[in-house]
Amino acid sequence: MSNKSTDEFESIVLDLLNEDPVKKMEYISCHGSANFLEHSINVAYMSYRICKRFGLDYRAAAKGGMLHDLFLYDWRDGEHNGRHCFSHPQVAYKNAMRLCSKADHIDDLTDLEKDIILKHMWPLSAKRPRYRESLVVCLADKMCAAMESLHMKRIMRKRTAHLIAV
Ligand SMILES: [Fe+2]
Ligand SMILES: [Fe+2]
Secondary structure, eight states: OOOOOHHHHHHHHHHEEEEEOOOOHGGOOOOOOOOOOHHHHHHHHHHHHHHTTTTSSSSHHHHHHHHHHTTTOTTTTTGGTHHHHHHHHHHHHHHHHHHHHHOOTTTOOOHHHHHHHHHHTTTHHHHHOOHHHHHHHHHHHHHHHHHHHHHHHHHTTTHHHHHHHH
């Protein structure tokens, strides 16, 4: 299902979806039956819609939302138990920085996009978001996690399901 807003959203995140580190998220399970690629698309799309509605930087929200959980390891294995909740934004940030600096067609992360990734675990973590867009992504992350945990995937993927196959 496609419309004007999904077309614009897709144009913002398409280059990211074609990058190997982003594709890898499909193989890491997340909340409920979702994987991290689905979760990231859900968070990015919800953040994009909210930011667009309120006149905020929806491009940064979509990009930050796509990259906020780019930590690329199985968070359920014993190695990361306990620390994951607070340490994964930093790992995602480093991976996102590397991805953006390597890919010629993707701009380096802005201060806003860095803040979105690094602070997305607030208020569980003490690092308070500096921008309104970061707060939106914090909120979208929690809402999407709850909906994914309740297996509301079909409702959430109505407008973005086609992006998984990109
Ligand atoms: Fe996260
Ligand atoms: Fe997340």
